[in-house]
Amino acid sequence: MPDLAELPVIEAMKAEGTTERHMVLNMGPQHPSTHGVLRVVLEIDGEIVVRLVSEIGYLHTGIEKTCEAKFYQQVVPLTDRIDYLSPMANNLCYCLAVEKLLQLEIPPRAQWIRVLLTELTRLNSHLVWLGTHAMDVGALTLLLYTFREREDILRIFEDVAGQRMMTSYFRIGGLALEPPLGFFDRVDAFIRGFPEKIDEYSNLLTGNPIFMNRLKGVGVLSAADAIALGVTGANMRGSGVDFDVRRDIPYSSYEKFDFKVPVSTVGDCWARYEVRLEEMRQSVNIVRQALQGMPEGPIKADAPKIVLPDREKMKTEMEALIHHFKIVTEGFAVPAGEVYQAIESPRGQMGYYVVSDGTAKPWRVHMRNPSFASLQALETMCKGRMLSDVVAAIGSIDIVLGEIDR
Amino acid sequence: MGELKTLAGKAAVLEGLADHPAVKALAAWNQAAVEDGKFDRGELTLTIAREQIRAACEAVRKAGYNFLEDLTAVDWYPSSPRFQLSYQILSHSLKQYIRLRVMVDEADPAVNSITSVWPGADFYEREIFDLFGVRFEGHPNLRRIMLPDDWKGHPLRKDYPVEGYR
Numbered sequence: 371m372p373d374l375a376e377l378p379v380i381e382a383m384k385a386e387g388t389t390e391r392h393m394v395l396n397m398g399p400q401h402p403s404t405h406g407v408l409r410v411v412l413e414i415d416g417e418i419v420v421r422l423v424s425e426i427g428y429l430h431t432g433i434e435k436t437c438e439a440k441f442y443q444q445v446v447p448l449t450d451r452i453d454y455l456s457p458m459a460n461n462l463c464y465c466l467a468v469e470k471l472l473q474l475e476i477p478p479r480a481q482w483i484r485v486l487l488t489e490l491t492r493l494n495s496h497l498v499w500l501g502t503h504a505m506d507v508g509a510l511t512l513l514l515y516t517f518r519e520r521e522d523i524l525r526i527f528e529d530v531a532g533q534r535m536m537t538s539y540f541r542i543g544g545l546a547l548e549p550p551l552g553f554f555d556r557v558d559a560f561i562r563g564f565p566e567k568i569d570e571y572s573n574l575l576t577g578n579p580i581f582m583n584r585l586k587g588v589g590v591l592s593a594a595d596a597i598a599l600g601v602t603g604a605n606m607r608g609s610g611v612d613f614d615v616r617r618d619i620p621y622s623s624y625e626k627f628d629f630k631v632p633v634s635t636v637g638d639c640w641a642r643y644e645v646r647l648e649e650m651r652q653s654v655n656i657v658r659q660a661l662q663g664m665p666e667g668p669i670k671a672d673a674p675k676i677v678l679p680d681r682e683k684m685k686t687e688m689e690a691l692i693h694h695f696k697i698v699t700e701g702f703a704v705p706a707g708e709v710y711q712a713i714e715s716p717r718g719q720m721g722y723y724v725v726s727d728g729t730a731k732p733w734r735v736h737m738r739n740p741s742f743a744s745l746q747a748l749e750t751m752c753k754g755r756m757l758s759d760v761v762a763a764i765g766s767i768d769i770v771l772g773e774i775d776r
Numbered sequence: 777m778g779e780l781k782t783l784a785g786k787a788a789v790l791e792g793l794a795d796h797p798a799v800k801a802l803a804a805w806n807q808a809a810v811e812d813g814k815f816d817r818g819e820l821t822l823t824i825a826r827e828q829i830r831a832a833c834e835a836v837r838k839a840g841y842n843f844l845e846d847l848t849a850v851d852w853y854p855s856s857p858r859f860q861l862s863y864q865i866l867s868h869s870l871k872q873y874i875r876l877r878v879m880v881d882e883a884d885p886a887v888n889s890i891t892s893v894w895p896g897a898d899f900y901e902r903e904i905f906d907l908f909g910v911r912f913e914g915h916p917n918l919r920r921i922m923l924p925d926d927w928k929g930h931p932l933r934k935d936y937p938v939e940g941y942r
Contacts, residue, residue, distance in 0.1 A: 427922040434907075435931055439938045470817055597843055597868075600896030611868065618871045707816055710864050710873060712845065723862065725850050738846035738864070746899055775922060 406771025441701030600743035603718020701730030789813030801839030
């Protein structure tokens with residue numbers, strides 16, 4: 371570990387004539403409020419933040435490079451590991467991108483189950499965000515409440531995918547398996563009880579004077595700054611930009627669902643809190659609609675050379691066995707081309723840029739992760755504000771370092 | 777999904793999509809700087825001359841494409857020109873994406889930074905500099921972002937091994 375005072379960031383700050391009054395403060399990479407391994411170097415004048423530099427890369431694992439060495443279907447489990455709080459959103463975005471390259475039509479039932487599960491993922495992610503964000507600013511109780519409900523969602527995921535966090539349930543061409551018996555009843559029971567849980571969180575926080583004082587007027591981001599800095603999702607809508615990919619460029623049958631996109635024009639941490647809380651209510655709404663209108667039919671596309679055959683067929687039909695063997699050992703060739711597919715992930719606009727050279731392995735997979743861009747706005751939010759507001763601002767933009775560093 | 781039309785080549789795109797707001801804006805701005813065009817799987821890609829990318833971004837931004845969503849590179853090793861930069865630009869009002877593309881040679885992998893158009897390009901350009909070794913002229917703080925400052929090589933280049941020792 372090099373001496374802190376000799377690091378290039380600090381050298382640069384000194385070279386720019388940082389006055390003697392200013393102090394350079396290092397926060398992280400091991401800091402409880404950075405939600406992962408984020409290092410923030412702050413230049414402070416007393417308690418006022420003069421400059422803020424985010425240093426990232428501590429969790430860089432080269433996932434994009436690894437993708438290039440795998441078959442298309444082998445990339446799906448890797449996408450789980452990018453953002454460990456919203457695995458289904460990553461699965462979905464990657465599958466949609468490859469399906470767009472293949473021009474593959476997905477049966478309605480698979481699309482609706484995908485919508486149902488990605489909305490549950492949004493709830494899961496927002497619950498973790500709400501609990502940890504409240505904890506960062508001193509409301510420790512809430513974490514226990516949100517993790518109680520999160521546990522229910524993780525049980526639902528385990529039920530359907532066999533895994534609590536790294537689900538890998540979506541496959542190119544559909545879903546891995548038909549959901550187990552009683553699954554929809556289970557989701558229904560959870561979703562019926564959930565709105566009053568949101569009221570419970572709201573009761574604990576919305577009127578809480580300490581919580582309000584820590585968030586109101588803190589970390590303000592204007593609409594123009596949000597757009598210039600590439601900020602998306604609830605952070606952008608909290609600043610008054612009314613755009614949601616689910617509504618405006620629908621994918622996976624979102625056009626068939628009726629939901630509102632909450633927007634606030636204030637742009638502070640409180641606005642982002644309110645927007646996310648309302649988003650949770652809307653997600654409940656979408657899940658309810660998905661349950662009510664769940665279509666019958668297959669859960670996989672009719673593409674025997676791309677989608678693995680049913681277990682039963684594979685054991686009894688020669689053709690299916692050959693396809694199974696070919697897909698597992700050789701993968702499937704994807705026609706050359708490049709696509710960019712965006713979805714609305716819990717943290718904002720997520721995009722997968724997949725380039726194919728016509729072989730069974732992707733030539734390039736790039737993930738546009740919302741946290742990466744949101745982090746750039748941190749300096750704008752914190753400049754000229756108190757040091758303790760930095761913690762509130764980091765919490766309010768809802769970043770996951772796994773997806774920033776990839 | 778239905779049949780989507782495919783257009784390949786500059787002339788085909790400029791003609792076939794003459795009413796497309798981005799095509800219109802770029803044709804009015806500097807038709808000569810558009811080197812190639814493609815409309816494939818519902819996505820429009822326009823290749824811009826390397827020196828002109830900043831001005832092209834300005835031009836599409838004025839035409840309503842107000843949001844730089846993503847910026848990344850592709851290494852086409854061993855073909856030449858080797859690097860492709862892809863700019864995914866979104867219009868909030870038109871609800872539509874376009875992709876601008878710049879091809880960069882291996883000999884002098886440098887291109888103008890667009891941080892003056894969209895400050896949010898900062899991290900993306902640093903990431904490409906770090907992982908591909910493409911320089912961005914005019915970037916305010918072009919340092920490695922993912923890897924340590926003393927790292928050798930650029931891992932996302934195709935001639936860099938996926939695993940093992942270098």
